[in-house]
Amino acid sequence: MTKVLLQGGTLVDATGIRSGLDVLIDNSEIVEIAPNISPPRGARLIDCDGCMISPGLVDLHTHLREPGNEEAETIESGTRAAVAGGYTAVVCMPNTEPPIDNATAVRDILAMSKDALCAVIPAGTITVGREGERLSPMVEMNACGVRLFTDDGRGVQSASVMRRALEYASALGATIAQHCEMEDLAANTVMNEGYLSSVMGVQGAPNCAEELMLERDLELAALCGARIHFMHLSTHGSVELVRRAKLAGMQVTAEVTPHHISLTDDMLSEYNPIYKVNPPLRTRKDITALIRALSDGTIDAIATDHAPHVRESKELPLDQAPPGMIGLETALAVAITVLKDNSGEVGTGRKDASENGRSGNNRSGRTYSTKSNSVKSEYGNSGSAGGGRANNSYSEHLTIDPSVLQYSMNMVDIIAAMSWKPAAIAGLDVASGGRHGGPIVPGAPANLTVFDPSADWRVDAPRLLSKSGNSPFDGLSLTGKVRHTIYEGEPVYLDGRATK
Amino acid sequence: MAERERRLATPRGGVFVPRSQVMSADDVDRALVRIAHEIIEHNKGSDNLALIGLQTGGVQIALKLRDVISEIGDAEIPVGTLDVAFYRDDIQLRPVLPEAVTTIPFDLTNMAVVLVDDVLFTGRTVRAALQALSDFGRARSIQLAVLVDRGHRELPIRPDYVGKNLPTRLTEQVDANLEGVTIGDVIKGRP
Amino acid sequence: MSLLQNALVSIGDLDNDDIGHIMKLSAIFSEVLRRDIPKVPTLRGKTMAMVFSEDSTRTRTSFEIAAKKLSMDILSLNSSQSSMKKGESLKDTLANLHAIGADGFVIRHSSSGVPTQASTWMTVPVINAGDGCHEHPTQALLDCYTLIERFDTPSNHTTDNAILNCFNGMTVTIVGDVEHSRVARSLVIMLDMLGAKTTLCGPRTLMPRHVDKWPVRVSYHLDEVLPETQVCYILRLQNERGSGTYLPSIREYAMNWGIDSKRASLLPETAVIMHPGPINRGVELAGEIADSSRSLILNQASNGVAVRMAVIYLLLANPGDITEV
Numbered sequence A: 001m002t003k004v005l006l007q008g009g010t011l012v013d014a015t016g017i018r019s020g021l022d023v024l025i026d027n028s029e030i031v032e033i034a035p036n037i038s039p040p041r042g043a044r045l046i047d048c049d050g051c052m053i054s055p056g057l058v059d060l061h062t063h064l065r066e067p068g069n070e071e072a073e074t075i076e077s078g079t080r081a082a083v084a085g086g087y088t089a090v091v092c093m094p095n096t097e098p099p100i101d102n103a104t105a106v107r108d109i110l111a112m113s114k115d116a117l118c119a120v121i122p123a124g125t126i127t128v129g130r131e132g133e134r135l136s137p138m139v140e141m142n143a144c145g146v147r148l149f150t151d152d153g154r155g156v157q158s159a160s161v162m163r164r165a166l167e168y169a170s171a172l173g174a175t176i177a178q179h180c181e182m183e184d185l186a187a188n189t190v191m192n193e194g195y196l197s198s199v200m201g202v203q204g205a206p207n208c209a210e211e212l213m214l215e216r217d218l219e220l221a222a223l224c225g226a227r228i229h230f231m232h233l234s235t236h237g238s239v240e241l242v243r244r245a246k247l248a249g250m251q252v253t254a255e256v257t258p259h260h261i262s263l264t265d266d267m268l269s270e271y272n273p274i275y276k277v278n279p280p281l282r283t284r285k286d287i288t289a290l291i292r293a294l295s296d297g298t299i300d301a302i303a304t305d306h307a308p309h310v311r312e313s314k315e316l317p318l319d320q321a322p323p324g325m326i327g328l329e330t331a332l333a334v335a336i337t338v339l340k341d342n343s344g345e346v347g348t349g350r351k352d353a354s355e356n357g358r359s360g361n362n363r364s365g366r367t368y369s370t371k372s373n374s375v376k377s378e379y380g381n382s383g384s385a386g387g388g389r390a391n392n393s394y395s396e397h398l399t400i401d402p403s404v405l406q407y408s409m410n411m412v413d414i415i416a417a418m419s420w421k422p423a424a425i426a427g428l429d430v431a432s433g434g435r436h437g438g439p440i441v442p443g444a445p446a447n448l449t450v451f452d453p454s455a456d457w458r459v460d461a462p463r464l465l466s467k468s469g470n471s472p473f474d475g476l477s478l479t480g481k482v483r484h485t486i487y488e489g490e491p492v493y494l495d496g497r498a499t500k
Numbered sequence B: 001m002a003e004r005e006r007r008l009a010t011p012r013g014g015v016f017v018p019r020s021q022v023m024s025a026d027d028v029d030r031a032l033v034r035i036a037h038e039i040i041e042h043n044k045g046s047d048n049l050a051l052i053g054l055q056t057g058g059v060q061i062a063l064k065l066r067d068v069i070s071e072i073g074d075a076e077i078p079v080g081t082l083d084v085a086f087y088r089d090d091i092q093l094r095p096v097l098p099e100a101v102t103t104i105p106f107d108l109t110n111m112a113v114v115l116v117d118d119v120l121f122t123g124r125t126v127r128a129a130l131q132a133l134s135d136f137g138r139a140r141s142i143q144l145a146v147l148v149d150r151g152h153r154e155l156p157i158r159p160d161y162v163g164k165n166l167p168t169r170l171t172e173q174v175d176a177n178l179e180g181v182t183i184g185d186v187i188k189g190r191p
Numbered sequence C: 001m002s003l004l005q006n007a008l009v010s011i012g013d014l015d016n017d018d019i020g021h022i023m024k025l026s027a028i029f030s031e032v033l034r035r036d037i038p039k040v041p042t043l044r045g046k047t048m049a050m051v052f053s054e055d056s057t058r059t060r061t062s063f064e065i066a067a068k069k070l071s072m073d074i075l076s077l078n079s080s081q082s083s084m085k086k087g088e089s090l091k092d093t094l095a096n097l098h099a100i101g102a103d104g105f106v107i108r109h110s111s112s113g114v115p116t117q118a119s120t121w122m123t124v125p126v127i128n129a130g131d132g133c134h135e136h137p138t139q140a141l142l143d144c145y146t147l148i149e150r151f152d153t154p155s156n157h158t159t160d161n162a163i164l165n166c167f168n169g170m171t172v173t174i175v176g177d178v179e180h181s182r183v184a185r186s187l188v189i190m191l192d193m194l195g196a197k198t199t200l201c202g203p204r205t206l207m208p209r210h211v212d213k214w215p216v217r218v219s220y221h222l223d224e225v226l227p228e229t230q231v232c233y234i235l236r237l238q239n240e241r242g243s244g245t246y247l248p249s250i251r252e253y254a255m256n257w258g259i260d261s262k263r264a265s266l267l268p269e270t271a272v273i274m275h276p277g278p279i280n281r282g283v284e285l286a287g288e289i290a291d292s293s294r295s296l297i298l299n300q301a302s303n304g305v306a307v308r309m310a311v312i313y314l315l316l317a318n319p320g321d322i323t324e325v
């Protein structure tokens, strides 16, 4: 393998921000960090001017769909999407067909992803067939490297099964990750329960369908003294429960998706199944609480819940279409667009920043464009009806509720939620013997992400590398673009192209 | 939804700007008296005679003709109104006006029906009217009376009674009613 | 708005002027329907696709007759003969019909939102003939027409939309299974637009959640609201949508929410009874009340064709911009 030299750029890792440094990589390891390293003979030079270089991103929640639904995504296409989004490791969900509920299935995934563009770490199911009844053979899966167990797509409905799962996993040092959803309350729902769902005549899922299970599982985890991870929190009530548990010293971690911190249930007003997801898009109040929780550390990680679906399945009636949206390639941009504070921290290290006026933070406020969501707004607006339906212009800009501004985050905290914190939850961090998320220092594994934090770009779903195009951000402008991804010393994604 | 129709409802989607008056109210009056005489003469009296005014411009003229004929012939003749919008082959050009109703309060069988319109132009309105009338019944004969024939026929239709033959350019617009006949232009653009 | 969208999927697509215009057009088509030959050649050569994923003989027939009276051809697609249930892209199915020659779509679907989706996919007009628990806008329009027939006093017509004056302050009580009712959702929007005062009444389990944000009053005591009700609009108890599990028993429902002679006698003398049909006689409405002189139920049924002709005409007869003759 040839040497790779990252030139220019600003390093961002758990130790903070350092600018004006080049990074020399040799054979999957970082070998030197210094200003203006003179390029070794034959080294591959990568221009990182104006960009930030961070430890590779780690996704706790990716649906790669293989085996079983290769039409929507494969390990190959999914990992291409991952590296395009700056990820060097993804934890793939076990709700494949058949599910990853035994050691053979785990070994198959590992074998299939041996030559993938990034690390693929399977999660195993909690129960056999994700049926919520018998515990999966966690010991044998754990022996193959599985550290996270989840029935994702479903929550474990039975409290006694959940209790045993927590007990069993804790003895292995593994973590149970719960998709919180009381099926009794949430069955057949297509969106958030609220005014909009009532007017649209569709079944909505109340917040408590998530919170009741989360609360139950906190009690169970406390009872067992077990670690527990909560996936894709979506409600302000869930945030409060997790916050209290952390204050009480419990070993609890939580993740939130990019879409749950950026989109509201208004997006569903034209019944477009692209915006159908589970848990559903909620309200501004929930978004505000989720962002606040990210900024104060109550929520540890941003995880994509990348859930590809073929085009046909998203062109069905809303109640028949499957829930889920893709997210690997937009996650960092959404996080930066929504969360990044603009109060001029460290510059981006662009050499000519002052000259061309692009000193990093010339964006006009923390806004991102979205489609109009005026559907049914005439309701209760006596006499002034008309123009009820959304116009499809993209010109409107939805500003995140100003109250969120106080919770904006610096770049180190944003990358923390996308790299070393999820790496620790998945047991992929250096402390756990893994190769992801660690500080950028000589001798560290060369899993790195290079991104331009101030580049504006428009999402064009058909051009994303995922095999499926069900992105809720299609057509929207976002800020922050991944330029290059280095996996084990190899540039697997360079200037907008996956190298394999 | 209705907005689109309302927009289309202005004459030919523009504003009528009058240029010159070619018939005064008195001229119109005299022309209609002459037509009334011709109708009575042609039909040998006013028995089994009926008038049908075409919405919207022909209705006023039909009512006036009815008055004149009643006076001359000393007999009441029935009058109907007909909106042909649903029968047009160029429906988009003249939307349905809710005010323009169809009422034919008599049986057409064995009647001599005189269709009455303000201006005869392409002939398409009359064609539509003939089709519409055939849905209402089988008249003994159908004749056509118009206040103004401005030429430019696109169909083989010829009036039986004409108030005035008025050569026009295709782009001109003719406004004809009981107050007089005016030639003008339509300025494009929506009000 | 709707004229650009080319669709009637929600009654909220219309404004008061639109509704007034549709009412006047409906009167004209009523006249057409009374002719010896009750058919006009207006839309000959155009084809209406009828996409019905749900059995509904009445609505379907009404729309078919309306289209045929305008001389349209009909292209029918039943759920049984279509791929609509096999998980094939609905968009593809509709695009196919369009390619075959459909100039417009009338869509009835058991899932809320399908006509809305179709209107975002299709460039040709889409008319919602009832979607899931969402809306049934032509039902609301024909109810509007029926109420005008009964309550309008034409002498007051001083302004353009005077035909809608009778709704000002009209007290309408909608009784029953609001949660599952697309008719109620369309009515509530329309009555609010027209200035009527709407009360929803029924068991709480059949009221939509968040109904407090709707422009209505909600009451759980039917006998209290009936004396101040001018229009008593009774909804069908939709057992097929599982409202049975929302109630202890049909019997308990009939006893507490059904309109029988005794309850009907609480209504003012001039009050009318309406029902979108089909009626569960003896459940939500006693047979003798349905057949009584204060019932407008037959008028509702007979007005459907003229109102639907008006809607079809408005959406299909105007191809947009006109050119000089």
Ligand SMILES: [Zn+2]
Residues within 6 Å of the ligand: A152, A153, A154, A179, A231, A232, A278, A279
């Ligand atoms: Zn999940």
